[in-house]
Amino acid sequence: MADLTRADVAHLAGLARIDLSDAELDKMVGELAVILESVATVQQAPIADVEPMSHPMPLVNVTRPDVVRPSLTPDEALSGAPESEQQRFSVPRILDEE
Amino acid sequence: MTTTTGPEPTLSFDEALASFDPVMGLEVHVELGTNTKMFCGCPTAFGAEPNTQTCPVCLGLPGALPVVNAVAVESAIRIGLALNCSIAEWCRFARKNYFYPDMPKNFQTSQYDEPIAFDGYLDVELEDGSTYRVQIERAHMEEDTGKSLHVGGSTGRIHGATHSLVDYNRAGIPLIEIVTKPMTGAGERAPEVAKAYVATLRDLLKAMDVSDVKMEQGSMRCDVNLSLMRKDADVFGTRTETKNVNSLRSVERAVRYEIGRHAAVLSSGGSITQETRHWHEDTGITTSGRVKSDAEDYRYFPEPDLVPVAPSRESVEALRGTLPEPPAERRKRLQAAWGFADLEMRDVVNAGLVELVEETVAAGASPAAARKWWSGEVARRANGEGVDVPSYAARIGVTPAHVVELESLVTSGRLNDSMARQAWEGVLDGEGTPTAVADARGLELVQDTGALEAAVDTVIAANPDVADKIRDGKVQAVGALIGQVMREMKGHADAAAARQIILEKLGQA
Numbered sequence: 001m002a003d004l005t006r007a008d009v010a011h012l013a014g015l016a017r018i019d020l021s022d023a024e025l026d027k028m029v030g031e032l033a034v035i036l037e038s039v040a041t042v043q044q045a046p047i048a049d050v051e052p053m054s055h056p057m058p059l060v061n062v063t064r065p066d067v068v069r070p071s072l073t074p075d076e077a078l079s080g081a082p083e084s085e086q087q088r089f090s091v092p093r094i095l096d097e098e
Numbered sequence: 099m100t101t102t103t104g105p106e107p108t109l110s111f112d113e114a115l116a117s118f119d120p121v122m123g124l125e126v127h128v129e130l131g132t133n134t135k136m137f138c139g140c141p142t143a144f145g146a147e148p149n150t151q152t153c154p155v156c157l158g159l160p161g162a163l164p165v166v167n168a169v170a171v172e173s174a175i176r177i178g179l180a181l182n183c184s185i186a187e188w189c190r191f192a193r194k195n196y197f198y199p200d201m202p203k204n205f206q207t208s209q210y211d212e213p214i215a216f217d218g219y220l221d222v223e224l225e226d227g228s229t230y231r232v233q234i235e236r237a238h239m240e241e242d243t244g245k246s247l248h249v250g251g252s253t254g255r256i257h258g259a260t261h262s263l264v265d266y267n268r269a270g271i272p273l274i275e276i277v278t279k280p281m282t283g284a285g286e287r288a289p290e291v292a293k294a295y296v297a298t299l300r301d302l303l304k305a306m307d308v309s310d311v312k313m314e315q316g317s318m319r320c321d322v323n324l325s326l327m328r329k330d331a332d333v334f335g336t337r338t339e340t341k342n343v344n345s346l347r348s349v350e351r352a353v354r355y356e357i358g359r360h361a362a363v364l365s366s367g368g369s370i371t372q373e374t375r376h377w378h379e380d381t382g383i384t385t386s387g388r389v390k391s392d393a394e395d396y397r398y399f400p401e402p403d404l405v406p407v408a409p410s411r412e413s414v415e416a417l418r419g420t421l422p423e424p425p426a427e428r429r430k431r432l433q434a435a436w437g438f439a440d441l442e443m444r445d446v447v448n449a450g451l452v453e454l455v456e457e458t459v460a461a462g463a464s465p466a467a468a469r470k471w472w473s474g475e476v477a478r479r480a481n482g483e484g485v486d487v488p489s490y491a492a493r494i495g496v497t498p499a500h501v502v503e504l505e506s507l508v509t510s511g512r513l514n515d516s517m518a519r520q521a522w523e524g525v526l527d528g529e530g531t532p533t534a535v536a537d538a539r540g541l542e543l544v545q546d547t548g549a550l551e552a553a554v555d556t557v558i559a560a561n562p563d564v565a566d567k568i569r570d571g572k573v574q575a576v577g578a579l580i581g582q583v584m585r586e587m588k589g590h591a592d593a594a595a596a597r598q599i600i601l602e603k604l605g606q607a
Contacts (some may be wrong), residue, residue: 001360031233038305045138048289054190054399054400054401054402054406055400055402055405055406057405059405060188060405060406060407060408061132061405061406061407061408061409062165062166062404062405063165063166063167063168063169063171064165064166065138065168066132066133066134066167066168066170067133067134067139067170068133068134068139068141069138069139069140069142069153070139071140071141071151071152071293072153072154073150073151074147074148074149075458077149077157077266078149079153080159085249085263086145086245086247087146087149087265088148088149088150088263088264088265088378089199089201089202089263089264089265089266090147090261090262090263090264091246091257091261091262091263091264092261092262093248093260093261093262096265
């Protein structure tokens with residue numbers, strides 16, 4: 001795996017809408033590198049004879065009946081929103097951001 | 099990002115088709131009519147107050163676990179079967195990742211390379227009676243997105259907005275996306291084929307009762323991919339994708355417009371940019387949207403929170419057994435059974451009266467009476483309210499039984515045609531059953547021939563000239579006398595009986 005650069009982390013932070021200071025960026029480059037290195041151990045697993053899988057349990061067709069269950073109230077739904085208006089989630093303008 | 103606001107040059111349709119063959123691909127999104135969303139138990143009602151139909155699953159809150167709606171999967175399989183598709187023995191959902199606030203999860207749960215249904219076709223009947231077979235690439239399950247309201251711009255459009263307000267009631271409603279293979283060889287009929295395909299698909303889905311397929315409410319939406327290839331070429335040209343073409347008429351117009359625009363660009367030595375285009379219903383043109391040259395990377399991967407869908411072959415066959423008769427075949431069968439001319443049948447179909455006429459005939463009316471009474475006055479009133487006849491009839495409580503009763507009042511000789519019309523108006527005005535209206539309004543043909551004969555005598559005496567003409571053999575003059583007899587009887591007479599008596603008295607019977 002290619003080394004994680006400071007630019008990579010800045011790009012990811014931008015995509016995830018996380019505001020990082022220069023100091024935090026430096027710290028994250030180091031921490032994320034350690035995490036990736038740890039996870040990379042998985043790549044040593046002997047998988048030559050193993051089918052790719054997307055789920056650890058051999059289950060199929062887990063469904064629920066088409067029956068309405070209570071929803072959140074609008075107040076509850078909006079309680080985690082940094083800003084709301086007209087009972088809607090307020091989000092930064094969508095175009096011309098890049 | 100490039101944005102073009104003004105209309106671009108276009109070539110006339112005929113000029114365009116002289117040099118190019120259009121290739122189309124249609125993507126139709128259909129909202130299923132389930133009670134609940136695709137992955138959670140939130141209701142799916144249209145027009146609810148904002149953010150009243152959300153929960154941790156469809157808001158993408160941490161720790162929420164989606165579970166698939168069983169009815170949505172069944173509907174997807176039924177749609178696949180109705181489109182003559184193969185049904186996957188095993189398939190998965192995938193995350194389509196993107197950063198856009200219409201999905202709070204930052205991904206849409208969709209299907210990627212394992213659609214539930216694939217490789218089908220739909221035969222589409224064209225105006226001239228010929229058939230075009232549309233090949234279906236796939237039909238897959240996914241979820242709808244939230245609705246954004248753009249604030250701060252002058253027109254409510256996304257451009258110039260300062261911020262956007264999002265309602266997630268629609269986020270997570272089950273969607274089936276139906277994708278055609280490239281449609282070639284339609285030539286100058288490409289716009290008609292596109293429209294006929296969407297119309298046929300809509301009728302089919304409606305007959306299956308899987309969606310209310312209301313294009314004006316967005317429960318059926320169409321994206322039009324179009325490219326042109328030169329007549330001597332063997333590879334497709336660059337395509338554009340025109341989004342949200344949401345009426346049958348617009349599908350036809352958008353195809354026609356893009357053919358002319360592509361042809362103008364290509365004929366002047368230019369090249370088509372692969373991009374998304376926006377359809378403008380009011381002006382009938384498309385304008386440039388997102389440029390797709392950076393090839394959006396949705397980083398699809400299998401959704402780890404959902405297990406695969408693996409419908410057994412038995413369950414698929416059981417669902418096949420629930421498919422209704424295809425609408426086109428059904429129309430042909432009913433037309434033959436009812437003895438309607440092509441034009442009569444087309445009027446019945448276009449007015450959305452097929453089911454109502456069928457129910458009315460089943461209730462005992464003649465097909466001709468069913469067609470007659472559900473057209474005319476009731477259609478005029480329904481139009482006035484901007485609804486179709488079945489909805490209007492349901493609202494005012496007028497039923498097939500009313501038509502049966504009205505017809506029997508005519509065949510039994512109690513009412514003539516003009517009285518029956520009055521009785522029907524009374525029924526539509528909420529005055530009760532046809533018999534009740536006839537009683538209340540005193541509508542009844544006079545059966546007393548004595549009264550009728552007296553009226554005839556009076557009219558003959560008052561019109562000696564006309565009477566002489568009839569005696570001399572000019573039988574067609576009888577009409578003038580019948581009218582007067584009817585007036586004399588205040589309309590409560592059988593015109594045929596009046597005619598008979600007049601002719602008898604004047605020696606012509």
